[in-house]
Amino acid sequence: MIQKLVLSVLGKDRPGIVAKVSASLAALGCNIEDCSQTILQTEFAAIFIISNREARSVAEVERSLRQELEVDGLTARVKPMEENGGSSVSAASFPFVVTTTGPDRIGMIAALSGAMAELSCNINNFRAIVRCDRKREEMVTIFEISLPAAVDLKTLKERLETVARRYDLEVSVQHSAIFEATNKI
């Protein structure tokens, strides 16, 4: 069976990064099965799931990629993908969106995500945005989560509201269908 590897790449964003990474992988005989990239402020980050068709060792693949990418100031890390690679999130869950608005404070995101983790909510997507279009600067956080079917929505809301009070935040928890309905045709 062809081994799957996980490659993560970090570095300062500029044109050509994906081209360089994918060319390096092709030279190693690795096929890109899936990937996701994002740009946060000036930094580039990407994850690639690759199939190691020439059965090279993980160390060899990582060494070769680092040699290619270091010259451009990019860091790379390779590890084997776990065999039972399916998500550990239970299938019986519901998609919700948690948003908070308020001052940016150290520990706030840890407290919010901690409250969600205690209830086994998986965060599928998360970002934080600074809004300067208001009278005061505000941080908005958006968590797209899977709420396990066994967890009561009211319980999640109460836990998040406890955190919100501590950090002077407004918090909303809404099923993602409302965002689908108002934004997607």
Place this chain on the structure above:
Amino acid sequence: MFSDREVLSTLEMIKSENLDLRTVTLGVSLFDCCAEEAEHFQDKIFRKIVRLASQLVGICDEVGEKYGVPVVNKRIAVSPIAAVGAPFAAPQMVEIARVLDRAAKEVGVDFVGGFSALVEKGFATGDRALIEAIPEALAVTERLCSSVNVASTRAGINMDAVWLMGKTIKRTAEMTAARDGLGCAKLVVFANIPQDIPFMAGAYLGIGEPDSVINVGVSGPGVINQAILRARRENPDISLGDLSEIIKRTACRVTRVGELIGREVAQRLKARFGIVDLSLAPTPHVGDSVGEIFQSLGLARIGVPGSTAVLAMVNDAVKKGGAFASCNVGGLSGAFIPVSEDLNIAAAAADGYLCLEKLEAMTSVCSVGLDMVALPGETSAETLAGIIADEMAIGMINKKTTAARLIPVPGKKAGDKAVFGGLLGEAVIMPVRSQGSCADFIRRGGLIPAPIQSMTN
């Protein structure tokens, strides 16, 4: 994955722009409750309403919590009592009214509509009994609403009914004089009444509707207004066509909210899902005004020249947006201009920008009619009938719904303030020109025949 803009714009609509689900209305058919004995009929309708509606409020609140959109009002609409209660006389109709009111309180809804009669072509026995009972029924109940359809494009205008309703409105006002004629705020006279309106006071469940059905009323004048203001800030030279497009798209988004929540409530209640009524229905809260939309579109105040054109544009854009959002748009769907329920409209009337005649002109292009209009208490039944007849003619000829919810406030005159409270708001009493000059026309009675527009076969 949603973009930042998608999440934030939806949140803004709900948190800052007063988007809510204005009403979820459960329609309950009472035809299977028909009985010869009044007490038996009352018992059957009470038990059926409670059986079907006992979970309505709780489920609406749960679904509202799930999506973060408040369901402000939960209501019930029943089959027209004049039809299902046809064997009964006026005093028994009053008792039926009390039973409906008691059922509404039992299940926790804020209004029950359907104390109604459809008399556009003539009166049946039950119709006369119900109309005779209306003043007392509205005086002795709190949550009951009543409507009478006196005209349609297919039938014409029943002028006997128009005059009778002029007299009924006067008596209703007198019987609730201590509260500025509040009973009249729960009574509407219609032309071409839709049978699936979720809003009060016109809601009833028409014949041909299912045994139980959920109809949803969405609103959102604040959302529309903010969308217009944002567009104008981004482009100060934006044209009316582009503004119309903005209104249409915003109306589409608002309607989708209503459909999402309405379908889930219907599914949980095991009722049919009926329609979404996308009507811009204002409340007396700040930022929830239809009148402000007129100013955002460039008029000094609602009522100045250009108001009818603005309303035509807004009403049409709202309908187009709603029609794209859902295949099940119904009810009134458009823009309301209720004088007392909208802070901005009430102020425009008080300051002399908006008069009764201009309101009447505007009803030719809005989705309802003369709504929550406070008039001098001395206004005669014939003059009230004349105002109603004008409104019915607009509806009949233009194949649209029009309505009149007129409140002659006992003991008060033009310029005085009438206070109805809550969502019904308060308003300055508007003058009526030429009181008494239509009595000879009104007293003739009969049927104004259906217009040639009705010959569509």
